[in-house]
Amino acid sequence: MLSVELKHRLPDFSLDVRFEAPLGVTVLFGRSGTGKTTVVQAVAGLLCPDRARIMVDGEVLGDTDQRHWLPPHKRRMGYVFQDARLFPHLTVRQNLLYGQKFAPRGSKPESLHRVVELLGIGSLLHRRPGLLSGGEKQRVAIGRALLSAPRMLLADEPLAALDEARKAEILPYFERLRDEIGIPILYVSHSAAEVARLATTVVVMQDGRVRHQGAAADVLADPEVMPTGVRSAGALLKARVHCHHSDGLTELDAGGVALFLPRIDRTPGTTVRVRIAAHEVILSRQRPEGLSALNILPGQVEHIRTGSGPGAMVSLRTPAGRVLARVTRRSAAALDLAPGVDCHAVLKTVSIAPVDIGRGQ
Structure with a gap:
């Protein structure tokens, strides 16, 4: 269980959110510019808000009132960005194994074989990133994050830079992660289709506030909840x-x-x-x-x-x-x-x- 309470002033508005993310895929859903990425960066430790208290399974990752803020490398968060950020000089196998270096001692990360099978990247292991499609790069980035033995996976609009064909290619792999890997996922999106496919819990954000939270079927079918407009209802x-x-x-x-x-x-x-x-x-x-x-x-x-x-x-x-x-x-x-x-x-x-x-x- 991830518990988030934070307040932070941004140039255009003030962020004031509170929510809990259980096991499964929790999607931060709303238009661009509502503060979703800021929340994920705070959870990852990449941003220290003006005020925040963030906990995972009872462990406090950050509490600004207590002046306690774990650095990113001690939080055990796997982060998947919009762009894959792979090392261009390394092969896919080497990029994946790089993630294993960050698995803490005593942890039991997914095996390389299991991750390769789960993400369907066995035929890519000897290629370099420059020879991969956008969807293939993102699958490798996900695999690298999983091999670091994270306690949670953070995905900040990981499909935003992909065309529709590549999105359709990668969505089934996120579904497999949701159903077959016991790691909670915090996922940022402004796409109703992605939310419907992946979410177990939806946190609707608007103007820096949490407007609604609940099960995906309940939130998406609520006529009062249309954060990205009536065309996406x-x-x-x-x-x-x-x-x-x-x-x-x-x-x-x-x-x-x-x-x-x-x-x-x-x-x-x-x-x-x-x-x-x-x-x-x-x-x-x-x-x-x-x-x-x-x-x-x-x-x-x-x-x-x-x-x-x-x-x-x-x-x-x-x-x-x-x-x-x-x-x-x-x-x-x-x-x-x-x-x-x-x-x-x-x-x-x-x-x-x-x-x-x-x-x-």
């Missing part, structure tokens, strides 16, 4: 792979309701996470007929959030979980939507992108 559903069809579709069991996706590489019985973007959902009071859309989730309106613009965010309770739909206020009025009203969420199969489908815990 959406819900997170957990479902089980039921079967694969010969026409290229995968059928999921989402709370007893069939949900069809373009074929995914998962075996039947496997649990997956599926992010449903709010702007991709259409609402109907009656179960629609004669549509090309295959996914129709029955539900009941929980809440309708409106602002000064023409849009409305409708929250539905469905057997699969909470679903958000972004519609116009005119549409909400025409459908006579109100809390308690029965409704159907309609979703095109092809609107669910591969990056929105992740490994279930």
Whole structure:
């Protein structure tokens, strides 16, 4: 358990945060410039805030009131930056082994073989960083951090410098770290898709403050929580792979309701996470007929959030979980939507992108 309390004055605003990060992936989520990186740097010991108390599993790493501040090399934090920061003159194997030099005596770091297998970098061991793609470099950087036997992994927007293809390549490896390595991860992101794929706990930051904190499914499906704007709003559903069809579709069991996706590489019985973007959902009071859309989730309106613009965010309770739909206020009025009203969420199969489908815990 990581416990963080800190206050720090920055040029544009004052940072004042307090949160706890349990085992799993805790994502600091919000727009750029909200203080997320400053928090991670304080946890790593790279920055001493104006006032702070930081603890990991009961050990105090820093307490400014007591004038106690452990230097970075004594905190046993593995740090993965936006850029990999590999040594260009060393091979991948040598870069990895460099991380082992920082494993404390008596610790039991992951073996080189295990890390190489986990991150899929066996074919890269004799290359130098200059011959690696951005995604490959980041996997090596993660491996180097793991081999230092850290008590926690800190990842400061590690996918920000990658294109969409490289992001899709590396996300499954972070999922494996979450599920197979018993090290808590503090992860910084402003991408709702990354949060939906990886987070077990979400800490929403806005203007230097913690606005919300909770389980990923609860926070992402809360219509009041949209730190990166309405275009990124959406819900997170957990479902089980039921079967694969010969026409290229995968059928999921989402709370007893069939949900069809373009074929995914998962075996039947496997649990997956599926992010449903709010702007991709259409609402109907009656179960629609004669549509090309295959996914129709029955539900009941929980809440309708409106602002000064023409849009409305409708929250539905469905057997699969909470679903958000972004519609116009005119549409909400025409459908006579109100809390308690029965409704159907309609979703095109092809609107669910591969990056929105992740490994279930």
